Amino acid sequence: METPQLNSLYQQLILEHYRNPRNKAELEEKSVEIHMANPVCGDEVRLQLRIKNDQIEEAKFVGQGCSISQASISMMTTLLYGCSLADAEILAECFTKMMQGDPDAAKDKRLKDLRALQGVSKFPVRIKCALIGFDALQEALKTYAKEENI
Amino acid sequence: MTTATFDPVMIRREFPTLEQAVNGRPLVYLDNAATSQKPKVVLDALRSYYEDDNSNVHRGIHELSRRATVAYEESRAKVASWVGANEPSEIVWTRGTTEAINLVSSAWGLDNVGEGDEILISVLEHHSNIIPWQLLARRTGAVIKYIELDEQGRWILDELPHLLTDRTRIVAISHVSNALGTVNPVKRVAAAAHEVGALVLVDGAQGAVHMKVDVKDLGVDYYAFSGHKMCGPTGIGALWARRDLLDSMEPYQGGGEMIHFVGRDESSWATVPHKFEAGTPNIAGAIGMGAAIDFLSEVGMDAIAEHEHKLLGYALERMNKVDGICIYGPQSPDEHSALISFTLGDAHPHDISTILDSEGIAVRAGHHCAQLAMQHFGISATARASIYLYNTESDIDRLIEGLEQVRSIFA
């Protein structure tokens, strides 16, 4: 018997992204690259962004991990193309709130496909998996801002 | 109890944690290699120490301190006979395996390992039997060499004559692998190590748990193990060491309890093993570990080993029939301790673990603190089901059902 919670976790869209991750490749010209790892479980990602005029032109990643982490990063990168740095920050904040169980954040249309991951918020030990890509994104935005200011 | 009366269902009733539902299903606990559950007698021993005898050991002249000291030292004697030590003074209490290994790498290592000396370990080791040696190597300029693994996760010993040289100071190896379940040929390696004058430390965290251990028969110099994996409390474990080694080693930590006389410039040390036990120890833990040993002895280690072996055979047979499963480690139950490390199709081990958890089945997913072993197989993680005396065939049946559930979700 499949429990309903499990259904909400392993949606087809998530499994589809897990099996066919988008933007999983090395970026040739990158403005910033961040490596994030979760030493507890071994999830790992290197997120690479090409940024021009405060806009993300390209986003790619390499790494390994569970279906949740891989699907989350894959979906995230698709939304980053043409996204302003400010909007990318908002996206990360909104997704993080959804993972913390905020029902309004979960309704935010800007999250698009990422809303399929809402069910993860019911599995406390898996939230970190969903967030690893966004943690990398936030770190990348910070690093980029610092480097640009110098 | 004898083999004839060994009944896991009865034994199970001694473990309060096991009598609960998780996510609406009766708990199936198959994460014993991480830590075992605790029988009532152990919980009672902890309670009775705190309720009746609580006081510091080796300090007070009063009655409570006397009782606590007696119980504490009796436990040491039980631990000593558990691994076939010559005398209780060969047992040093530690927080667990990790601290026991760190004790040796520091207290023995810093005085006996120098630049260019060699430390031999295996690719199969738990991080707690890798990192202390890397730390030592970094401080002393010693070199770490590795026993490599074959495709079933067994040590490749053909190279042993080349790996052991007159510079080898210590060989630090696990009795049983927590990542793959391999039972390692420790005795053979120990004999070869001694021929070149190296000492041998055994990480027994997964060894003393499932089998009778006789350190003299193994022919080793140090044996480290943890209470919490063998029905005892967390935060307690032991280092067995040859008495002459303990006598010759400098203390590990300084503080109360470990001194003979303290002067302004120079102090002298208490006798072994107290020399290595600075500060107030985990008294309750030590007493609890003694109670765990009594419990396991009463059930009988031979009976436990036989039960686990049978159950492992059953589990291997059933799991091998699950479509898409890949079992790592030795394929024969005879080279295998009671744990099975596996992956299933393209389901990531974390996903396997989450799905099993939703069915009330606890397994471990990850690198099991054995990243070198994972790297050997070119993977980052496995799922691991580990068996103990209270597991039954029906636990394995539930696991198989759970794995079918994983397959249907990741179809």
Ligand SMILES: Cc1ncc(COP(=O)(O)O)c(C=O)c1O
């Ligand atoms: C083979 C092995 N070595 C060492 C350890 C470390 O034991 P502890 O965490 O009790 O110190 C473990 C337990 O995780 C283990 O399985």
